[in-house]
Amino acid sequence: MRYIIITMNGLDLAILGLLHEQELHGYEIRRRLRDDLGLFANISFGSLYPALSRLERAGLVVTTIDEGRAGRAPIPLTGSLGGERAVLRARRAGVGRAPSSRRSRKVYRITESGRDQFTRMLEDGAAASTDDDRGFGLRLAFARHLSPRARLRLLEGRRAHLAERLAAETARAGGGGLDPYTRSLAQHASEATERDITWLDHLIESERLGLDDSTSSHVPAPDPATTKGSNP
């Protein structure tokens, strides 16, 4: 039993969220933060490694040393003369990614205590993180681990905050005396916030449908978000 109290900032939460699915080593955690979540883009090692140590000291994760395992021969590294970097990339990044022998690395695995803490913090923050852009994004990225009710609270809280923000922004854009650049900036910002709100409204709506379907049961994977594409 560890009673170390941990502040649990955003980075810690994000790390536990990633480890919730599978064990990873530090370098790879950084890659996923960037490529998969898009949050904490290029977090520095000066933040990452101390965070991992902290989590370990707090007993929320445990580590095992993954010594260089060249013997498994998972990837024909030198053999391919095609020089297809894409193949390596895809392998490394995606599903078929076997741990190629590199330097010995520390593999982090979440503990039961870590899972508890993660869930608690995710729910606690959902109520209060509405005014923090990254905090909200982080919570939404892990929203599948929230109960339908908590999820709805998160979305509605965020919406309320954005409505306030929009009011301030339209006031600014509408007020006189600003030079063209500042005005254009303010106008663009208010339009962006409007779209954010519309987007949230869609999420909220489909969330409500999910709630009505199965009353008071907390299924983990309810309903796909609005699927409107804009890319080829």
Next chain:
Amino acid sequence: MRYIIITMNGLDLAILGLLHEQELHGYEIRRRLRDDLGLFANISFGSLYPALSRLERAGLVVTTIDEGRAGRAPIPLTGSLGGERAVLRARRAGVGRAPSSRRSRKVYRITESGRDQFTRMLEDGAAASTDDDRGFGLRLAFARHLSPRARLRLLEGRRAHLAERLAAETARAGGGGLDPYTRSLAQHASEATERDITWLDHLIESERLGLDDSTSSHVPAPDPATTKGSNP
């Protein structure tokens, strides 16, 4: 002559930018940062006052004590330039609210050295601040103090950065394996970036027109940005 080297972070730049137009006291600077610029929303006094002291020590601003003057004394701080605007601003600052005597306050005025430093930093940063959202917003808000050329560089640099960001975001949104929430988030982010780019393209276009009009002359107030409204 002061030779104190100052790092000149965003807040310092914003303060000098506001003081560029008229002298102000600390509390009012904070209000304008929030209400007029929308940047550094609710900057804390724990940041603001030390910043002002720093600027004063560096000789970029000077202070005078504005002792409590209970008599109506309308706007004692109409600076030399931008007079007509200053009056309007001060009047509208509080609808019925003449700047009545409060506690004695320190009024900050920018020095010649401060103006030089401001301009230099604004131009220097214009080349490099493209990857910093707030840094860019700040520069654009003061873009009227930039030469048309520097302004164009600022906008184009930002555009290039956003194009990179968009590539990463569409890759994320398009890639498989994400849960609905994360995917929706990624998609929404990429759409927002697309709009940012479109907006920048309009700004760049009208900036180019301004350049063509008066070749190689650097007029301070060139061309109003695209004026398309979305609010009542």
Next chain:
DNA sequence: GTCATCATGTAAGCCGTTACATGATTGC
């Protein structure tokens, strides 16, 4: 044999926050 990439860390510092401390003036 040297460079790029993978991999893990520490130290110093910047930029901003909250909490604390003080005080004047206006309005109820």
Next chain:
DNA sequence: GCAATCATGTAACGGCTTACATGATGAC
């Protein structure tokens, strides 16, 4: 008289960055 607002500051701390330090491996 008391609360709200205006007004100026200091102290402590948090989160993240850059720069520094080390080392293995594979590619050229």
